[in-house]
Ligand SMILES: Nc1ncnc2c1ncn2[C@@H]1O[C@H](COP(=O)(O)OP(=O)(O)OP(=O)(O)O)[C@@H](O)[C@H]1O
């Protein structure tokens with residue numbers, strides 16, 4: 001199993017969108033004679049990726065029954081051995097008249113950040129690594145974690161998610177604001193790495209989103225970005241994702257039940273290239 005966090009402390013840079021499309025593409029891949037088994041753990045209270053995958057109604061019902069990652073973590077923290085199955089929600093496979101969608105499983109976020117503060121049982125930042133990860137290893141090949149922006153040390157559940165990851169991808173836009181948000185993002189990644197004896201998660205690199213390498217905007221900010229990346233030793237993917245205006249509704253659950261591949265033809269092929277590069281980077285990364 002490989003666990004990948006999509007994280008950038010800056011909001012609105014495309015974390016949830018890339019999570020959704022990577023999950024969809026990876027779940028369509030056959031390896032060693034069977035389809036990859038993909039889980040998306042949504043750790044952002046906004047629930048963008050989980051709502052797009054499950055639909056608002058299914059998410060609402062499951063949350064009302066306390067079937068969220070937070071409640072699962074609480075039971076694990078209290079030493080319980082919860083049955084995982086009720087928490088693992090399946091994306092609806094098809095709508096009438098459409099071919100079946102690749103199977104994706106989802107773990108829901110909390111609606112509110114009720115697990116943020118000191119006086120709660122999630123004190124251990126390695127709780128999910130030690131308790132949840134071994135259980136997931138028996139079921140899934142790939143786990144994608146959709147992280148919220150604006151993290152700090154108080155966000156115990158989200159940081160638990162970072163700590164349990166093998167690798168991190170940072171979706172980012174080539175804008176000055178996004179460049180200025182990078183130091184804080186890297187600081188939180190180092191914080192998560194410091195909690196792990198193996199030094200994971202490994203930072204696989206930045207994926208530039210809404211990027212046209214020929215645009216004036218891109219060239220305007222390239223020198224500042226390159227300088228920052230060199231100074232901090234931060235890797236960057238060679239493949240980037242284009243601005244795709246049709247994506248405005250991609251995390252809208254009323255649309256997402258049709259094939260993402262057919263609907264978002266301008267964006268999807270770039271996701272495939274990013275995933276391919278990701279595989280190459282794994283093979284080179286010193287993973288534990
Ligand atoms: N390449 C793109 N081209 C055009 N629009 C995009 C692109 N990527 C993402 N978007 C749109 O930008 C908005 C923000 O994207 P998304 O929700 O994925 O970002 P995020 O980093 O997860 O945000 P948050 O920090 O709020 O969780 C969404 O409306 C999404 O549809």
Ligand SMILES: [Mg+2]
Pocket residue numbers: 015016017044048146147148
């Ligand atoms: Mg998001």
